[in-house]
Amino acid sequence: MLKIQGLKASIDGQPILNGIDLEIGRGEVHAIMGPNGSGKSTLSNVIAGREDYEIESGSLEFEGTDLMELAPEERAHLGLFLSFQYPVEIPGVSVTNFVKTAINQHRKAKGLEPMEAKDMLRLMREKMELLGMDKGFLSRSLNEGFSGGEKKRNEIFQMALLEPKLAILDETDSGLDIDALRIVAEGVNALRSPERSILVITHYQRLLEYIQPDFIHVLHKGRIVKSGDKGLALELEKRGYDWLKEKEAEV
Amino acid sequence: MSMDSLKDRLQSSFIVFENELKEETRSPLHSIRRQAMKRFEAQGFPSVKLEDWKYTNLKPIVKGDYTVFADREQGLEFSEIKRFFLNELDTYKIVFVDGRYSSWLSSTTHQNYDICTFSAGLRRHRSVIDAYFSKAAWGERSLVALNTAFAREGAFVRIPAGKVVEKPIEVMHISTGSIGDSMNQPRGLIVLEEGAEATLIERHQNLGNARVLTNSVTEVFAGAGSHFHYLKIQNDSPTTALIDHTSIVQERDSRVDVGTFVFGGRFVRNELEFKLEGPGANAGMIGLSLVDADQFVDHHTGVDHVAPHCQSDELYKGVYDGKSQGVFNGRIMVRPGAQKTNAFQQNHNVLLGEKATVDTKPQLEIFADDVKCSHGCTIGQLDEDALFYLRSRGIPAHEAQALLLYAFGEEIIAKVPLPELRQRLSRLMARKLNVDFELSL
Known part of the structure; x- marks a missing residue:
């Protein structure tokens, strides 16, 4: 589904990704772990199409389509979704209005008419229930004054509505207490299906207890230095990231 | 055509106007017109040399072959202008076509209160007009003086004490373009007596491609405890220029809110002046400009805090695309006696076009020591x-x-x-x- 080969990217002349190779198959759940500054968020932003990065070399394909030349909205229309580490606060745009616009723009890209208002409302209610959100949430300004937990829940709410083929969860666990983490993880698990792939990006092993990945990759200095199954997470939990430095010294 | 040619034309039009007025020229009101005309003759159109017009160049605007008076009434069906009205609501309507009142398109009243025209006001309420005309917007400014000199038609609203106008009032100035390029000078007078309440929505719409220059003046008198909502929707065609002066005098505990929304028009200059004469008066100003291409929008506001315990709140926002140009100048004057004044002013702008510009200037003159005043402005992307x-x-x-x-x-x-x-x-x-x-x- 997603195929990344030799991806190198930099920002302001500073190299951040130094040759990423990663392949995610349909229905698979992958996790990328790594210390701060290893390039985790850059990778997710580059996949989603953020324009601040300079792509030096490599390829990025989604279901055989070259993503490099596509705008962020076009990538979204193909079925990519990024749950932001820091969802942006947008005063004056209500959650309803935002979600309605997003859904209808997806439909427009598929040549469909806008969704009927009552169908839209029913869909929103259904997904809110899934995530244990209250009704007042819909009329609030997007992320404005939301707690950390509300912001992340809102991301998963959008994911549930847009039904992406590949969802990237960028540090979805950061800033969440254990209850919020559980609710968010349950929401994600409810969306797991043989058709949907998920890429979890995280610093800690904690989230992976709830969202169990099929594969784990360790990112360090813009490179995947180790891949394995979920046992690798426990190893990282025990050993921390210091062994990476030793490994680096060996090289 | 030179800048003086429109001035020349206006001077000769004034003589024609006086001939039409006949014995009316002997009235006290007309002596105000005459004085105003003298002032305009002496000062002419304002130039960029004046501080208040530094960023606002009228020269290309007044250059033009404008017809000053429409010689005949233009027949217009309501269906042709329906889209400009709030059709979801039952409203009073005062409609002018090429500067002339259209009773056919209007819906006015003299029951309980007067919602009609300046000319009807002159016939029915001469004493009201004599008491208020030119008392708020005096002729110091040459364009106000010019309007005053030709004051004959516009909206007249008089709400007696304690009356509340339940329906909004829509004032519509339509230009048909059938008389070629034209200049309009509507003169509005709005008087709310003690405790009266009303909401008024005002628009200027040019239906054709002819150039239209409007030099509008409105005076508002808000009596004690009265409440007036005044909303200006400026969404005219690209061949129009609007100079809109509004002077408002507020008595004790009155509240006046003015909203100015600019989407269209080639050139827009708004002058909004408040004078808070009674303690507890509250003045609210909001503005939103959303312009592009080569549009020009200027908001000049002024609040004169004369009495103590008054409040003024001002929030203007602008979005400038293309090579559009914006000007904001917000003057707040707090007179020596105006203790316990609260005056707040904000102006925020987004520049979308690389060639778009905004000049914003707060101008605070504070002569009292126990006041709260703040201002802030931003320009960003x-x-x-x-x-x-x-x-x-x-x-x-x-x-x-x-x-x-x-x-x-x-x-x-x-x-x-x-x-x-x-x-x-x-x-x-x-x-x-x-x-x-x-x-x-």
Whole structure:
């Protein structure tokens, strides 16, 4: 589904990704772990199409389509979704209005008419229930004054509505207490299906207890230095990231 | 044509005007007109050398072959102008076509209160007009003087003490273009006696491609405890220029809110002057400009805090695309006796076009020591993080930008009193931003 080969990217002349190779198959759940500054968020932003990065070399394909030349909205229309580490606060745009616009723009890209208002409302209610959100949430300004937990829940709410083929969860666990983490993880698990792939990006092993990945990759200095199954997470939990430095010294 | 040619034409038109007025020229009102004409003759059109006109060049605007008086009435069906009205609501309507009152298109009243025309006011309420005319907007400014000299027609609203006008009043100035390029000078007078309440919506619309220059003056007198909502929708065609002067005098505990929404028009100059004469008076100003191409929008506001314990709140926002140009000048004067004044002013701008410019200037003159005054202005671009966030959800760049701009303007629209009008403004914004979905919900 997603195929990344030799991806190198930099920002302001500073190299951040130094040759990423990663392949995610349909229905698979992958996790990328790594210390701060290893390039985790850059990778997710580059996949989603953020324009601040300079792509030096490599390829990025989604279901055989070259993503490099596509705008962020076009990538979204193909079925990519990024749950932001820091969802942006947008005063004056209500959650309803935002979600309605997003859904209808997806439909427009598929040549469909806008969704009927009552169908839209029913869909929103259904997904809110899934995530244990209250009704007042819909009329609030997007992320404005939301707690950390509300912001992340809102991301998963959008994911549930847009039904992406590949969802990237960028540090979805950061800033969440254990209850919020559980609710968010349950929401994600409810969306797991043989058709949907998920890429979890995280610093800690904690989230992976709830969202169990099929594969784990360790990112360090813009490179995947180790891949394995979920046992690798426990190893990282025990050993921390210091062994990476030793490994680096060996090289 | 030189700048003087319109002035020359106005001078000769004044003689024609006086001939038409006949014995009316002996009235005290006409001596005010004459004095005003002298002032205009002496001062002429304001030039960029004047501090108040530093960024606002009238020269290309007054250069033109404008017809000053329409010689005949233009027949117009309501269906041709229906789209400019708030059709969801029952409203009073005062409609002018090429500067002349159209009773056919209007819906006025003299029951309980007078919602009619300046000319009808002169016939029925001479004493009211003599008491108020030219008392708020005096002829110091040459364009106000020019309007005063030709004052004959416009909206006249008089609400007696304690009366509340339940229906909004719509004042519509239509130009048909059938008389070629034309100059209009409507003169409005609005008097709210003690405790009276009213809401008025004003528009100027040019139906054709002819050039239209409007030099409008409105005087508002808000009696003790009265409440007036005044909303100006300026969404005219690209061949129009509007100079709109409003002077408001407020008595004790009165409240006047003025909203100015600019989407269209080639050239717009708004002058909004408040004089807070009675303690406890409250003045509210909101403004939203959304312009592009080579549009020019100037907001000059002034609040004169004369009495103590008054409040003024001002929030203007602007979005400038293309090579459009914006000017904001907010003057706040706090006189020595005006203790316990609260005066707040904010002006925020988004520059979208690389060639768009904004000149913003707060001007505070404070002569009392126990006051709270604040002002702030910003000029910036749209938030890139927010744009990326929206685009990552499948909302294309153009639509994402429109959503953010709507959010920027929404704070102003939310303050508009009528839901139907808020809806209308949202739609005007969506149209201006060229998106095919509703921006509000």
